[in-house]
Amino acid sequence: MSDFYSTNNRSTIKDDPMSANSGRWRIFTSRVSLGVKLPLVVIVLLLVAYLISTILSVNATRTALIETLQNELTNQSLSSTELVRSNLIWTRSVAIDLAAAAEVNNYDEQTILNTIKNTLERNDQIFGSTIAYEPFQFKLDQFYWAPYYNRNPDNELQFTQLGTLEYNYLQKDWYTAAKQSGKPILSLPYYDFGGGNIWMVTWSVPFFDPITGDIKGVATADIAFSQTQEFVNNISVGVEGYAFMLDPRGIVLGVGGNGGEYEPMIDSMVTASFSNNARNWNTLVQEMLAGKTGFIDAVDPQGKPVFVAYAPVGMDTGWSLALAFPQAELLETPLRLQYSLILYSSIVAIIFGVILYLLTQSIITPIQELTTYANQFSAEHINEITKKSIEPIRLNTRDELEELASAFNVMSLNLKNAVETLEEKVQDRTKQLEKRSLEFETIAEVARDITIIRDLNTLLNVAVNLIRERFKFYHVGIFLVDDNSQYAYLRAASSVAAQQMLDLNYKLKVGEEGLVGNVTRTGRAHIAQDVGKDAIHFQNPYLPLTRSEIVLPLRNRSIIIGALDIQATVEAAFEERDIDILQLLADQLAAAIENAQLAQQVQGTFAELNNAYKQQTRTVWQSAISERGQVSYEYDGMQIQSVPRDLPEDLRRQLDNGKPIILTAEGSPARQTLLVPLMIRNQTIGVIGLEQENPNQAWTEEQIAVAEAAANRAGLTLENARLLEESQRRAVKERAIFESTTRIGSALNMENILQATAEELERVLGASEVVLQFINDRNS
Missing domain, CATH: 3.30.450.20 (PAS domain)
Structure with a gap:
């Protein structure tokens, strides 16, 4: 530490990574006088403030104008549509009046013409009108009757009879639509060829016979669409x-x-x-x-x-x-306002900058004095500053600079103490980092140790002991949830009361009892900083010294298989960040538990299959040996002959492990006999005994290996021969059964069936007498 602080302060600051990092945020890359920098910064800040204020004001104005425009345009559109609608309503009323007049009055030809003509003269907005009758309704001898008046380009009325062969009004849309609907109806815009040669719409109103109620005709009022178009064009x-x-x-x-x-x-x-x-x-x-x-x-x-x-x-x-x-027309005023405010803001900012520059010059001299002293102070070595007194700064400005000088004097006095305590703080921080590093290292070691264990009980016991020993906890326990997810059973623990709790088959109900029950239900870790105040904590009488507790879920993929319970004797022993660290250990432990369970299942299944294979092999070969009686053979170099030899029981047990045995006979010279077991499916079915021609020669490893290979090949050959014999016997048996059932099935009555059955049984079994007898249920 002293070597570090022995360097010059100025070079230390230059090389300090924090200073290098802060340099990236400097506005001025070169040295600028405070008398220039401060006014310039204030001008920039004022400009930014005015700019933000201007933008907010303009946006507020723009929003208000848009809202006002929305209300005005909406009202104008509604009022304009109301004018169009009122014109349509007025025109419809004219057509309705014509229809009503034609319905209630028995007009003659001239009266109808006068009525239509007078209607057009009183209503300038109507371009034309007619009262069109159904065939033979106006005159019995006339099929068509539809007198029509319309305006010419000089606004004079002209008459046209629509009822002609060339213009069949009975098939026109304005007529058929009203006739079918039975009520007033407005046509779609259409071009009137021959009449006015203009675009128009027509109100059509049907009228009826007052006596029969049948439709008599349709009265119309035409609107030149140019009026509507002119109205739309004139909307401002x-x-x-x-x-x-x-x-x-x-x-x-x-x-x-x-x-x-x-x-x-x-x-x-x-x-x-x-x-x-x-x-x-x-x-x-x-x-x-x-x-x-x-x-x-x-x-x-x-x-x-x-x-x-x-x-x-x-x-x-x-x-x-x-x-x-x-929009440009609407926003023209806010834009003019924005430009005016920006210009005003710039002028005000410049004026304030000039004033501030003049004021800044009055405080530059004291600051320069303070800077000079600070440079002299920073040039001193830290270890020398702590050994000698420092001359205080004296400024008589009667303002904050004087207070700053006093504060600097206090700071210089405190610097010595700060330097002395800095190393202690660094050491404390280093200890914290070392502690956290040790925790991760310990977790890695524990995970490495438990992942190589395949026995579940051993794995659990080793895990809790390692965790407790490495982390110095009061109690560590591993709970596993039963198959029904009802209880979490304590399967391993490390504490003063661990064995007692294990002997009692200690358990907690999932979702109901304690932190373990809560965690095994929710799957989320839980910390009880003070078990006396925690609402979930379950008071364990076997662990009275517990003051804080943390429980972490053991997860197998997405399934909660148990919980890791850790308890300490001090309050607030655990932090939230401990959850992340210890959860890593819990996940490693859960994976190790899953691997151990799988390994045990595989080992159990393999052992069962191996025992079944051994038992089957033993039974089959015992049966084969018993059928042959003499199964010991000897080869003396000349011939092969059977010998009545049986191995002692102790040698059989030794050979069951599959390893060769060398027997040394008594006498001189001592002859050595090599016994190699015949193995089939890890079951010893026999033995091969070998003796050296030279009694003084010992068995070498190469010879033993050759003998073992020959024994293995012989065992395989014997097993194949046995399977072949068994297959042949089964084939003979099945063929005999097939022949017997064929002969029995060829019989046609009960007596023949029984006789054939007796004969086949006698032939197949070689019996001298065969009896077939029926059993009576009442008298057996």
């Missing part, structure tokens, strides 16, 4: 805004002069909405066609950003009117 929407109206199919019924180049009654706004310049325009069109009222921010097909308010006309027309207000 700001300076550059416009209005437009659509029919139910999206056809443009009318559009203002600023709305673009559209051919009314022909062009479709649906098609225009897919323009590359448009944004949100298709949404607007779909909303209008759906008959909705609303307000939307969009870009029209001309590429002009607009705010649009729209509303339906109603009356089952399917028409919808929209008013488009240019």
Whole structure:
């Protein structure tokens, strides 16, 4: 530590990584006087503040203007649609009056003509009108009767009889629609060829015979659509805004002069909405066609950003009117305000900067003195500063700089103590890091030790002992949940009361008792910093010194198989970060438990199969040996002959392990006999005995290995021969049974069946007498 602080402070600060890191955030890369830096920073901050204030003000103004525009445009669209609707209602009332007059009055031809003519003269908004009768309803000798008056380009009335072969009004939409609906109905816009040669819509109202109730005809009132188009064109929407109206199919019924180049009654706004310049325009069109009222921010097909308010006309027309207000026109005022505020902010910031610069010069001199002293102070070595007194700084500025000098004097005095305690703090921090490193190292060692153990009980006992010994805990226990997930049983523990709890088969109910029960149900670790205050903790009478406890789940994939219970004798012995560390150990332990359980299952299954194979082999070969009687053979170099030799019981037991035995006979010279077991499926079925021709020669490892290989091959050959004999016997048996059942099955009656059965049994079994007898259930 002293070597570190013996270097020059200035170079230390330069090389300090924290100083290097802070350098990345410096605004000024080179040295700048405080008299320049402070005013410049203040100007920048003021500009930023004014800029933020300006942006907020402009945004607030913009929001308020948009809200105001939304209300005004919406109200204007509603009032405009109301005017269109009132014109339609007035025209409909005219058609209804004509129909009512034709229905209740028995007009003659001249009276009808006068009525229609007078109606047009009193209502300038009506382009034309007729009272069209059903065939033979007006005159019995006339099929058509539909007198029609309309206005010519000079606004004079002209008469036309619609009832002709060329113009069959009975099949026209304006007639058939009213006739079928039985009520007033407005037609779709259509072009009137021959009459006015204009686009129009027609109100059609049916009238009926007062006596029979049958329809007599239809009265109409035509509206020149140019009136509606002119009304739409004249709607004022700001300076550059416009209005437009659509029919139910999206056809443009009318559009203002600023709305673009559209051919009314022909062009479709649906098609225009897919323009590359448009944004949100298709949404607007779909909303209008759906008959909705609303307000939307969009870009029209001309590429002009607009705010649009729209509303339906109603009356089952399917028409919808929209008013488009240019955004640039609305935001022109906020932009002018923004530019004015920015200019004003810049001027104010510059003025404040100049004033601040002049004020800053008055405090530069004391600061420079303080800087000079600080540079002299930093040039001293730390170890020398702690040995000598430091001259205090004296400034008489009667302001904060004087207080700063006093504080610097206090700091310099405290520096000595700080240096002395710094090493102690570093050591404490180092100890904490070493402790945490030791914890991870201990966890790794414990995990390494337990992962190589395959016996479950040994694994659990070793784990709890290792954890308790390495971490110095009061108690460590491992609970495993039973197959029914009802109880968590203590399977291993390490503490003063561990054996007592294990002898009592200590258990806790899952989800109900203690931290262990809670953790095995929820699968989340739990810490009880003070067991006396923890609501979940279960007071264990065997562990009275417990003051804090942590329980971690043992998880096998997503299944909770148990819990690791750790208890300490001091309060707050565990922290939240201990959960992450100890959970690593718990997960390693759970994996080791799973591996041990799997290993035990495999070993048990293998042992059962091995025992079954051995028992089967022993039984089969005992049966084979008993059938042959003499099964010991000797080869003396000349011939093979059977010998009545049997091995002692002690040699048999020695040979059962599968290892060769060398017997040394008494006498001179001592002859050595090599006994090699014949093994089939790890079961000894016999032995091969070998003697050297030279009695003085001992058995070498190579010879023993050759003998073992020969014994293994002989055992395999014997087993194959036995299996072949067994297969042959089974084949003879099955063939005999097949032949007998065939002969018995060829008999046709009970007596023949019994006789054939007796004969076959006698032939197959070689019996001298065969008796077949039936058993009576009542008298057996």
